[in-house]
Amino acid sequence: MEESTTTQPIVIPPHIKGNKGVAVDWSADQKTFKGVPWGKAMMWIFLVSDTFVFSIFLISYMTVRKSTKIPWPNASEVFGLHVGHYNVPLLLIAIMTFILITSSGTMAMAVKFGYEKRRVPCAILIMITAFFGAMFVGMQAFEWTKLIMEGVRPWENPFGAPQFGSIFFMITGFHGTHVSIGVIFLLIMARKVWRGDFDTGKRGYFTSMKSDYEAIEILGLYWHFVDLVWVFIFAFFYLW
Amino acid sequence: MTGDKKQEVHTHKIGVYLWIWGLLFVFSFFSYMVDYINYQGLLRWSLIIFFMLVKAGLIMAIFMHLYWERWAIVNVLLWPMTAIGVFIAIMVSESYYTFFTRMFYFVVGS
Numbered sequence: 264m265e266e267s268t269t270t271q272p273i274v275i276p277p278h279i280k281g282n283k284g285v286a287v288d289w290s291a292d293q294k295t296f297k298g299v300p301w302g303k304a305m306m307w308i309f310l311v312s313d314t315f316v317f318s319i320f321l322i323s324y325m326t327v328r329k330s331t332k333i334p335w336p337n338a339s340e341v342f343g344l345h346v347g348h349y350n351v352p353l354l355l356i357a358i359m360t361f362i363l364i365t366s367s368g369t370m371a372m373a374v375k376f377g378y379e380k381r382r383v384p385c386a387i388l389i390m391i392t393a394f395f396g397a398m399f400v401g402m403q404a405f406e407w408t409k410l411i412m413e414g415v416r417p418w419e420n421p422f423g424a425p426q427f428g429s430i431f432f433m434i435t436g437f438h439g440t441h442v443s444i445g446v447i448f449l450l451i452m453a454r455k456v457w458r459g460d461f462d463t464g465k466r467g468y469f470t471s472m473k474s475d476y477e478a479i480e481i482l483g484l485y486w487h488f489v490d491l492v493w494v495f496i497f498a499f500f501y502l503w
Numbered sequence: 504m505t506g507d508k509k510q511e512v513h514t515h516k517i518g519v520y521l522w523i524w525g526l527l528f529v530f531s532f533f534s535y536m537v538d539y540i541n542y543q544g545l546l547r548w549s550l551i552i553f554f555m556l557v558k559a560g561l562i563m564a565i566f567m568h569l570y571w572e573r574w575a576i577v578n579v580l581l582w583p584m585t586a587i588g589v590f591i592a593i594m595v596s597e598s599y600y601t602f603f604t605r606m607f608y609f610v611v612g613s
Contacts (some may be wrong), residue, residue: 281574288575296576307576311583318587322594329598332605339538357535364531368524371566378514480568487566491559497531498555502538503548 306481310488313441317492320434321499327426336422338501342406356501359402360493363442366395367490370483377456377479385479386457392486393449396442403439407432434496441489445482452482523565530554530561 279287288295296304328335339352346354373388410431414421417429455461456479464473534554537547564570569577 279574284573285575285578288573296573299573299576304576307580311580314584315587318590322587322591325591326594326598326601329595330601330605332602332609339541353535353538357531360531360535361528364524364527367527367562367566368520371520371523372517375514375517375520484567487562490566491562494555494558494562498534498551502534502551 300475300477300481302477302481303484306484310484313488317434317437317495320437321495324430324434324500327430328424331424331426333424335424336420336427338503341410341422342501353501355402355406356497359399359406360497362395362399362402363490363493366392366399367487369395370486374480374483377461377476380462380476382456382459382462385476386453389449389453389456389479393446393453396446396449396486400439400442400446403435403442407435431500434500438489438492438496441492445486445489448482449486452479519565523561526561527558530558534558 291297342356343350343352344354369388370392373385376385415428417432419425420428461476467474537550
């Protein structure tokens with residue numbers, strides 16, 4: 264009995280459902296989430312902290328909007344587009360929403376192909392994701408240009424409450440920065456996957472460590488989070 | 504049971520992602536229609552919040568694989584969100600106070 268315990272390999276506790284699993288994980292020795300790659304756990308921790316940042320932005324938007332005496336601009340009209348003779352409300356924002364959701368879908372499939380170690384479809388889907396992400400940022404740049412031409416500034420705008428500009432530029436700007444950084448990392452990862460770094464065990468340039476297709480899932484978490492944040496921005500800032 | 508340090512790798516059929524993708528499209532379309540049809544008041548808010556939560560839930564559960572994740576990590580992620588709820592409640596009452604003082608000093612107090 265004593266010998267068998269020394270020779271047996273460390274067994275990962277199986278995925279126990281429910282609160283018992285929580286207790287088992289937190290009372291485990293060495294590390295908490297056994298079997299979860301540390302990079303993935305750290306990405307989740309980062310995403311939680313990032314959630315707080317975006318929440319604070321949205322909560323400050325709520326506070327500003329609820330406490331202003333001057334009526335808030337009607338987002339439906341401000342972000343509307345003229346198509347021919349029609350005034351379509353929120354058209355550009357709707358297209359941006361669909362583009363970001365599409366990129367999230369392609370990313371989810373890239374993660375799937377990554378875990379199946381199918382290098383080529385994984386790389387192609389990451390490239391498509393990056394393409395849609397870049398398209399999103401491009402449309403956001405168009406939107407910013409349009410509003411700046413119409414006289415929207417962080418301190419004033421012709422539509423209503425002056426705080427509208429600062430909230431708009433801060434929230435969409437911060438989100439757009441996240442998308443841009445995501446596109447850069449998508450391109451880097453697409454190159455790695457395409458070259459087969461995860462199959463040959465080639466060491467990374469910065470970390471000089473071998474990586475795995477888990478890296479694709481971690482990148483996927485970040486990308487889905489960007490989409491997730493947009494869901495909340497779309498609901499609260501554009502539709503409300 | 505694998506003795507390797509890696510967790511058992513679970514991949515899903517591609518149809519799962521295509522379905523969720525489609526559902527997200529449909530719900531985004533619905534929430535856009537709320538604005539297009541121009542519902543107002545409580546109906547607008549409840550519909551916007553409902554579609555938002557459904558979309559967020561689908562993205563987190565399926566796309567971010569939270570449904571298949573260890574319950575411990577799900578708890579670590581979701582419990583801190585209650586702090587956001589508390590903060591929202593605090594700032595709602597704060598904004599009422601700010602609005603009141605603005606009305607008082609700009610209108611009454613001038």
